[in-house]
Amino acid sequence: MESSQGHGEDEAKRETLAGTGSCQFCHLTVGVAVAIAALTLIAGLLLSFIVFVILTAAPEGSQTLKRELLEQLQQCQKQHRDVNLMLHTVTQDSRCSLCPEKWLWWMGRCYFFSVGLQENRRWNESAEFCRQYNSSLIVIEDSAEMDFIQEVMTKFPQIPFLWVGLTDAKQEGQWLWGDGRAVQHYMQVMVEWDADHRDCADLRGGASLFAADCEEYGPWACKKEY
Ligand SMILES: *[C@@H]1O[C@H](CO)[C@@H](O)[C@H](O)[C@H]1NC(C)=O
Ligand SMILES: *[C@@H]1O[C@H](CO)[C@@H](O)[C@H](O)[C@H]1NC(C)=O
Numbered sequence: 001m002e003s004s005q006g007h008g009e010d011e012a013k014r015e016t017l018a019g020t021g022s023c024q025f026c027h028l029t030v031g032v033a034v035a036i037a038a039l040t041l042i043a044g045l046l047l048s049f050i051v052f053v054i055l056t057a058a059p060e061g062s063q064t065l066k067r068e069l070l071e072q073l074q075q076c077q078k079q080h081r082d083v084n085l086m087l088h089t090v091t092q093d094s095r096c097s098l099c100p101e102k103w104l105w106w107m108g109r110c111y112f113f114s115v116g117l118q119e120n121r122r123w124n125e126s127a128e129f130c131r132q133y134n135s136s137l138i139v140i141e142d143s144a145e146m147d148f149i150q151e152v153m154t155k156f157p158q159i160p161f162l163w164v165g166l167t168d169a170k171q172e173g174q175w176l177w178g179d180g181r182a183v184q185h186y187m188q189v190m191v192e193w194d195a196d197h198r199d200c201a202d203l204r205g206g207a208s209l210f211a212a213d214c215e216e217y218g219p220w221a222c223k224k225e226y
Contacts, residue, residue: 099111102116109224110223121217133224135222139223163201163221166178169199175201190209199213
């Protein structure tokens with residue numbers, strides 16, 4: 001968070017502290033919720049067992065007792081559902097997720113889409129942003145990942161394209177992913193419109209990659225392992 005633009009250093013610090021505090025609180029809450037859920041579950045099972053024993057053993061006449069026990073059992077099942085719902089809500093809290101806030105989790109990795117920042121950057125500045133967050137411009141490793149990214153893009157129509165970690169700046173026409181692998185290493189893709197002054201790849205709808213001028217400003221996406 002050191003030098004993210006548009007944030008004062010103090011503000012960034014406060015954000016970090018608030019984040020950490022909430023997460024500790026959150027983990028505690030999850031712990032308590034899990035304990036409650038486990039207890040409720042055990043109590044519910046015990047009660048069901050007792051009801052079962054009584055119902056099978058009780059003489060025909062004791063209808064009132066049966067009804068009361070059944071009501072208690074239903075009450076207990078309802079509580080169990082409520083606790084489960086609470087547990088689900090608490091664990092869905094983004095502060096407790098494995099990725100930093102505002103990053104998306106997908107298949108064990110964290111993704112950042114700059115669309116929320118309302119800021120466009122040159123390719124090198126986008127790469128620098130990702131580096132600051134210990135990540136890199138996305139390297140798309142298979143078609144499932146491509147589908148995921150395309151899906152995010154369709155949710156944000158204001159993203160006309162995304163800078164990705166693919167460039168031929170070192171040698172014209174030799175497109176390399178950020179990890180040094182050749183463009184065709186992971187999947188069959190082609191960079192269209194290739195030309196001398198277009199050394200950075202942008203990703204568009206339909207999973208197509210276009211060569212663009214690295215000096216253009218645009219949104220970007222970062223990826224990191226957590
Ligand atoms: C990005 O490139 C521009 C010009 O090409 C340069 O002025 C700027 O310092 C570079 N920024 C970074 C973060 O490398
Ligand atoms: C990046 O990694 C370094 C070294 O592991 C760590 O000190 C720093 O806090 C990390 N920065 C972010 C934004 O996660």
